[in-house]
Amino acid sequence: MYQEERIIGILQFLKDHRRISVEQICEKFNVSRDTARRDLVKLEDRKAIVRTRGGAILPSSHNQVKNYSHRLKTVSSEKQRIGKEAATMIHDGDRIILDTSTTVQACANHMGAIDCTVITNSIHQAESLSNKEHVNIQLLGGQLEKEHRFLYGTSVIERLKKFNVDKAFIGVVGISEKGLTIAHEEDGMVKRNMMEQAREVIVLADHTKFGTTEFFQFASLDDVDVIITDKALDYQYQKLMDDHHVQLIVTERFN
Structure with missing residues (x-):
């Protein structure tokens, strides 16, 4: 050759x-x-x-993260499958945190008639869930990030510290040996505090997120309990998950 x-x-x-x-x-x-x-x-x-x-x-492309409304319109079938699987982990009586990512939005969209409490800093999450009769919504107030439509700042973090929840559903831009990373520090700080308030941390990430490292690290793999993704990982990343005792759920196995 x-x-x-x-x-x-x-x-x-x-x-x-x-x-x-x-x-x-x-x-x-x-x-x-x-x-x-x-x-x-x-x-x-x-x-x-x-x-x-x-x-x-591969070199980092550093593509600008598209605005949230655009990303909502282009949510992939992979993210929809991940969101659907994540929704099966929410049960009556649960108190959960949903962050602002579009994959977590797919989880919210797939939630059925569940009697639960949702805490979020996402305007879109709150709007979507307001149509679900039995869902109690706590919208965290703070400074509005207009383009991506989430609330952030010290007031969001201080209010988060008042809540103790069963599960936090978190989206990422990158997962690597450096942990969980995202483009915006202010968003990452909120995610970190969301994870700290939950008994179980569930990360939603399609296969393209693995091997990517973005600007701001907001958590390590030791902080994660479960990752839901769409494709089986190669040996290196499967071993990385095993070494950090992260349970991996792969949606393609169910299709």
Whole structure:
């Protein structure tokens, strides 16, 4: 196999799995470690990858997070399946926290006639749940982030500290060995405090979030009890979840 053919294969692997190791290149393409390293050097020269110790990852795109209304209109089928599965974990009598992410919004949309209490700082979550007769809603007041339609600030955090809940459902932009990350610090600070007030923390994240590290780390994997995602993880990330005792629920297994 020519080097250019391997390079195409390496890039495809990275698109599917977010990262690749020298060992994986050797095994997948039946080449030596020196050949694998030369392939990575060429990709790095082209700025197609970022070298890491023992392998490579895709460079961060740092795409601007689209506004919440746009993201609500384009919620993927993967996020809908994750939200539907998350909704099955909410039961009568539960006291829960829902954050502002669109995947968590999908969870709220799939909630049935459940007699429960929901605490949220999302205007959209509150509006959606207001149509559900038996849901008691506590909307956390604070400064309005107009573009993404959530409330934040010290008043939100101080009010959060008054509540003790059964479950917190949290969305992320990135999950990696660095923990849970997000683009906006103010949103991350609220998420961190939401997690601290819950007996069980449930993270909703489609497969594209794994291997991504965004600007602000708001929690470690040790703070997470369950992650619901849409596809099985590769060995590296499955082991990372096991090492931190995170239960993984994969929705594609149910289809």
